[in-house]
Amino acid sequence: MKWFDYSAPSSLSEALKLLRENSQALLLAGGTDLLVQMRAGRKQTDLVIDIKNIAELNQLVLDASGLRLGAAVPCYRIYNHRDIARGYPALSDVASLIGGTQIQGRASIGGNLCNAAPSADAVPLLIALGAICRIAGPSGERTVPVEEFCTAPGKTVLKQGELLVSLHLPPPKPHSGAAYLRFIPRNEMDIAVAGAGVSVELNNGNFQSVRIALGAVAPTPLYAKQAGDSLAGKPVNDACIQTAAELAKAAASPITDMRGTAEYRRHLCAVLTARALKQAIQRAQEAK
């Protein structure tokens, strides 16, 4: 790795100042993507800004307004949090399937989002859960719905001098549930061939509202709005689930690579969407 300087500011304003003064600075949270990319020469910088000492980026607060998840909170803090396991079990699932134990000790959901890989495991679920990104920058703060955050592989809406502070998830509604499923050829430690994140809200045996998002089948994690919307007001049955799964499949625009062919990935979209819907429905039915 080329020489760089290191700074670990303890406040957001200090971090923003450093970012303003060093246009090429890179932000370090868990480092499980960044350090690999720097070592491979894919990213270079004169300054690494470690954001883990900033309170706002480390917050993990669950209250009546939902979940505020600081961008640098490592995965293990999410799946070790009992109230998150109860309120957002699908988020616990995702935090425990990114990498292995050692990676989960460092990697953050915010970093998974900012790395903007099409296959990022956390992002389809964040889209399904309706997460909002809180961004701080030179001209103050702004919010962006998570489905608009990634713009291309490795690219995001973050502008010069901006950083992701936190993700805000709305409180779980009564009779709602969510799930994320991915396909990998082994049991763990792999990159998704395809993934599907869904959330459902039920009302007397019908779907009230549904959000479906897909991973690794488009240049960015993909919000399949039409597929989810098709279920609103429909009865909870296999035929409706299959229709939504086919719409999700139609929304995908995958490529063929070493992990799978485009055709196989499209097939997986339908299978994973249907299975994730069934798991989310079960969670919604068990929810109080």
Add this chain to the structure above:
Amino acid sequence: MHKKVHVQATINNEPVEFLCEPRQSLLECLRDILGLTGTKEGCNDGNCGACTVVLDDRIVTSCLVLGVEAQGRKITTIEGIAEGHKLHPLQQAFLENAALQCGVCTPGFLVAAKALLDAEPNPSEERIRLWLANNLCRCTGYDKIVRAVKQCATEVNA
């Protein structure tokens, strides 16, 4: 002008100071600056787990931690597992079960498995395998490693 950074940390319960370049990984600092060569370099990108150490209360791959991040933190490496010449029961169980061949992955497996047993004294086989998924071994085929961890858990709990 580039400046090295002075880092103070607690390593294997001893206060330690070292001077490092910000670009040096914790793994490089442990091995090349501090002479703690028990921690091994395998893939150097977080996949193989050979460089596993405990950072505060979590296991991490030290190749994906910067040495400067160790400032004020507590680190346990493989050198901190045995008590003098007395092996930790997990190390003994690895020997008894022949849970190592070339030995490069072994320090990482020991540090990772000890952290599991410290947190969960009696894990299932599935739990052991999942916990150790970030540790690769190209010699043993894992069964002997899993058996050693299981045996250690059983003996310590007996």
